[in-house]
Amino acid sequence: MLTMNAQKNKIHPHKYSMWIAMASITMMFIGFTSAYVVKRAQANWFSFELPAVFYVSTGVILLSSLTIYLAQRQFKARNMSAYKQLISVTALLGIAFAVCQIIGFADMKDHGLPLNKTVSASFIYVIVGAHVLHVIGGVVVLLVLFARAFRTRVRTYSAVPIEVASTYWHFVDGLWIYLLIFFSLAR
Amino acid sequence: MSNDATLHNQDLAHHGHVEHGHGNGHDGHGHDHHHETFISKYVFSMDHKMIAKQFLITGIIWAIIGAFFSVLFRLQLGYPEATFPWLESILGHWAEGGRITAEAYYALVTMHGTILVFFVLTAGLSGTFSNLLIPLQVGARDMASPFMNMLSYWFFFLASVIMMSSLFVQTGPASGGWTSYPPLSALGDASIGSKIGMDLWLVSMAIFVVSSLLGSLNYISTILNMRTKGMSMTKMPLTIWAFFFTAVLGVLSFPVLLSGFVLLLFDRHGGTSFYLSELFVQGKVLPNEGGSAILYQHLFWFLGHPEVYIIILPAMGMVSEILAVSSRKPIFGYLAMVGSIFAITVLAFLVWAHHMFVTGLNPFLGAFFVLLTLLIAVPSAIKVFNWITTIWRGNIRFTPASLFSIGFVSTFISGGLTGIWLGNSAIDIHLHDTYFVIAHFHIVMGVSAFFGMFAGIYHWFPKMYGRYMNQTLGFIHFWITLVGAYLIFWPMHYEGMAGMPRRYFDYSNWQSFNMFGGLNQFISFVVIIVFATQLLFVFNFFYSIFKGRKLTTPNPWDATTLEWTTPIHPGHGNWPGEIPEVHRWAYDYSKDGKDFIPQTVPVSPDESKH
Numbered sequence: 001m002l003t004m005n006a007q008k009n010k011i012h013p014h015k016y017s018m019w020i021a022m023a024s025i026t027m028m029f030i031g032f033t034s035a036y037v038v039k040r041a042q043a044n045w046f047s048f049e050l051p052a053v054f055y056v057s058t059g060v061i062l063l064s065s066l067t068i069y070l071a072q073r074q075f076k077a078r079n080m081s082a083y084k085q086l087i088s089v090t091a092l093l094g095i096a097f098a099v100c101q102i103i104g105f106a107d108m109k110d111h112g113l114p115l116n117k118t119v120s121a122s123f124i125y126v127i128v129g130a131h132v133l134h135v136i137g138g139v140v141v142l143l144v145l146f147a148r149a150f151r152t153r154v155r156t157y158s159a160v161p162i163e164v165a166s167t168y169w170h171f172v173d174g175l176w177i178y179l180l181i182f183f184s185l186a187r
Numbered sequence: 188m189s190n191d192a193t194l195h196n197q198d199l200a201h202h203g204h205v206e207h208g209h210g211n212g213h214d215g216h217g218h219d220h221h222h223e224t225f226i227s228k229y230v231f232s233m234d235h236k237m238i239a240k241q242f243l244i245t246g247i248i249w250a251i252i253g254a255f256f257s258v259l260f261r262l263q264l265g266y267p268e269a270t271f272p273w274l275e276s277i278l279g280h281w282a283e284g285g286r287i288t289a290e291a292y293y294a295l296v297t298m299h300g301t302i303l304v305f306f307v308l309t310a311g312l313s314g315t316f317s318n319l320l321i322p323l324q325v326g327a328r329d330m331a332s333p334f335m336n337m338l339s340y341w342f343f344f345l346a347s348v349i350m351m352s353s354l355f356v357q358t359g360p361a362s363g364g365w366t367s368y369p370p371l372s373a374l375g376d377a378s379i380g381s382k383i384g385m386d387l388w389l390v391s392m393a394i395f396v397v398s399s400l401l402g403s404l405n406y407i408s409t410i411l412n413m414r415t416k417g418m419s420m421t422k423m424p425l426t427i428w429a430f431f432f433t434a435v436l437g438v439l440s441f442p443v444l445l446s447g448f449v450l451l452l453f454d455r456h457g458g459t460s461f462y463l464s465e466l467f468v469q470g471k472v473l474p475n476e477g478g479s480a481i482l483y484q485h486l487f488w489f490l491g492h493p494e495v496y497i498i499i500l501p502a503m504g505m506v507s508e509i510l511a512v513s514s515r516k517p518i519f520g521y522l523a524m525v526g527s528i529f530a531i532t533v534l535a536f537l538v539w540a541h542h543m544f545v546t547g548l549n550p551f552l553g554a555f556f557v558l559l560t561l562l563i564a565v566p567s568a569i570k571v572f573n574w575i576t577t578i579w580r581g582n583i584r585f586t587p588a589s590l591f592s593i594g595f596v597s598t599f600i601s602g603g604l605t606g607i608w609l610g611n612s613a614i615d616i617h618l619h620d621t622y623f624v625i626a627h628f629h630i631v632m633g634v635s636a637f638f639g640m641f642a643g644i645y646h647w648f649p650k651m652y653g654r655y656m657n658q659t660l661g662f663i664h665f666w667i668t669l670v671g672a673y674l675i676f677w678p679m680h681y682e683g684m685a686g687m688p689r690r691y692f693d694y695s696n697w698q699s700f701n702m703f704g705g706l707n708q709f710i711s712f713v714v715i716i717v718f719a720t721q722l723l724f725v726f727n728f729f730y731s732i733f734k735g736r737k738l739t740t741p742n743p744w745d746a747t748t749l750e751w752t753t754p755i756h757p758g759h760g761n762w763p764g765e766i767p768e769v770h771r772w773a774y775d776y777s778k779d780g781k782d783f784i785p786q787t788v789p790v791s792p793d794e795s796k797h
């Protein structure tokens with residue numbers, strides 16, 4: 001029994017795992033962006049303006065970070081209906097974000113920058129695309145939490161899942177801000 | 188603990204509120220075996236011990252295949268003029284008239300490298316022993332997330348199935364080397380191995396990366412979070428430290444490889460030109476422009492170098508443990524050992540360009556990489572020194588495990604020294620892409636890591652199956668493998684110094700290397716003997732699972748670590764009662780007149796300090 005209590009004041013293993021997973025995802029994007037930097041330093045680099053809609057999507061994802069933060073607070077206050085509303089809003093904002101990015105891709109294509117024409121544009125497609133996939137992964141997690149909130153048989157009081165989800169959400173948000181700044185500075 | 192208890196744990200993890208209360212409840216009955224089905228016990232098991240066995244046996248199957256491939260291509264290298272009709276009957280048109288075709292040769296070499304590096308020495312080695320030993324040695328009922336752990340195996344299995352299926356497609360598996368450099372790997376028209384085989388290779392490897400990440404995540408959070416009472420980090424056995432840093436390396440370097448693969452897939456199918464520029468294939472000019480093939484090398488070796496340490500660190504950890512146990516002495520310089528694993532981990536991220544000295548790398552930059560590369564020799568040497576000092580004047584119990592551990596130290600020295608040659612960029616201009624490199628990495632990584640793995644299997648087999656492996660067969664296995672490995676790889680240094688390049692199918696028309704004809708024959712001959720000896724090991728392994736001598740004591744090697752405090756056949760949950768508490772480090776051997784003192788024994792007031 002003592003052995004179990006000894007673990008009480010440590011961080012929950014799932015939270016820990018999430019931090020390590022985030023480090024791992026970060027490394028993947030560091031891989032992408034360093035490839036970008038190395039490539040950019042070589043000849044034939046073609047630079048262009050980012051699609052304007054990327055700034056809209058930035059606003060959307062920042063807002064969603066706020067809503068998930070509020071969701072977490074409502075959960076802890078056991079305000080389950082507000083909680084459910086807030087996580088669905090967050091999930092919708094996540095989807096809106098993905099739609100914005102796809103509009104951005106269409107915009108690039110219309111301006112003569114399809115996936116396969118210049119390496120600089122290809123990088124934007126691949127890196128932004130990889131990021132969108134991570135956001136969609138987060139949306140799926142939120143949908144699971146949403147469905148769980150309706151279960152009546154098992155009542156969940158543990159804030160761990162929503163905490164882990166919101167940490168991840170802030171992380172993909174931060175990742176996008178990093179990418180945006182990166183693309184703006186290193187064009 | 189039975190399966191429903193595992194599921195329960197799952198739930199607990201999700202609804203952390205009841206965690207501790209329930210955990211206590213489980214402490215009491217960690218051992219009952221009610222309603223466990225075949226599927227939940229042997230197939231979709233969430234017990235880390237069963238998952239370890241799954242990794243091990245899958246790894247053994249892969250090892251046989253991968254090693255058999257090397258026998259096939261060594262036949263070509265040793266006997267380029269001869270024909271072997273039986274080859275045609277197993278390889279079909281890949282060996283028309285009993286002689287392997289060039290395409291088949293490259294496919295075999297590529298698959299040999301991929302299989303051994305990733306599927307055997309990464310998944311088979313770290314997957315097996317991290318899974319088996321982490322919970323047992325830190326004192327945990329299972330991994331932080333048994334479910335993710337199970338997924339890790341099944342992703343590995345899926346990757347295996349895809350890689351295996353690539354062997355049977357019409358155009359054959361990937362054949363551009365285990366490193367899969369573009370443009371060869373990016374252009375389907377470049378060779379038949381660059382067609383569907385290459386796609387399957389990439390998909391399989393991407394899934395492999397996911398498997399490895401899931402595993403590593405679990406290993407790290409289990410080690411950091413689930414240690415039993417008293418098991419402070421500095422009381423952990425060196426095995427655990429090694430697994431820990433292996434996982435850290437994996438978590439931080441595999442994703443970079445993944446990003447490299449993603450870009451490669453886009454070059455193959457999306458029409459992008461990340462790695463491609465100004466190319467002609469079969470007389471046609473390709474439209475791709477602006478890419479750089481060197482970019483892939485950076486991304487690949489940023490993983491590739493840490494990967495070699497992902498392979499060797501677990502072996503180092505197990506060897507440290509086994510050497511202490513079998514020489515009945517504390518490990519020499521415990522903290523220095525931990526420090527050097529840490530130093531190796533950090534340096535591993537900073538040296539990747541030593542694989543790229545001849546790619547037109549800026550020589551000024553190269554100088555830094557030379558310096559950092561040579562720095563790795565320092566922690567490596569510390570470890571070697573400590574192993575030797577550990578067995579020095581020890582009361583060595585010679586078992587197959589201890590012999591393989593000593594063999595490990597020997598091959599690690601031999602192979603590490605040639606690394607120092609290669610690490611000098613000026614010397615590397617001559618040695619790069621020759622058999623010298625082949626000799627270097629097979630001795631230091633291939634043979635050493637296998638020795639570590641064999642040592643681990645012989646040593647922990649009793650924990651896995653409650654039986655011993657046959658010792659005599661083990662000794663035969665050891666001596667033939669040790670002598671054979673040196674006979675195979677030592678001469679390759681001379682071939683490499685003479686400039687004989689790697690990755691050629693046939694050297695017989697090459698005047699300057701005709702003098703090696705006899706040597707190549709000799710090497711190939713030894714390869715066959717060594718391969719046969721490995722089959723002997725495989726026989727011993729499977730025979731002993733069913734017929735081996737049974738254990739009569741839970742602690743057959745008189746070791747101090749926690750895994751030997753579990754019953755001979757531990758259930759899911761590992762300890763039937765409470766998890767034992769730890770009071771001392773793992774290396775109290777021959778102390779105060781006692782042969783060994785288990786970690787669970789409290790420190791008495793009149794005990795001497797170590």
Ligand code: HEM
Binds near residue numbers: 542603
């Ligand atoms: C003293 C430490 C070491 C140094 C200085 C060193 C240095 C090098 C260098 C410079 C190369 C590139 C040679 C070339 O391609 O021209 C190389 C290749 C290689 N090394 Fe090491 N090495 C060391 C230890 C190790 C260890 C411990 C392992 C594995 C456990 C290892 C595995 C490899 C592999 C797999 C390759 C070849 C990869 C390939 O081209 O296919 N090395 N080493």
Ligand SMILES: [Cu+2]
Binds near residue numbers: 491495539
């Ligand atoms: Cu290296």
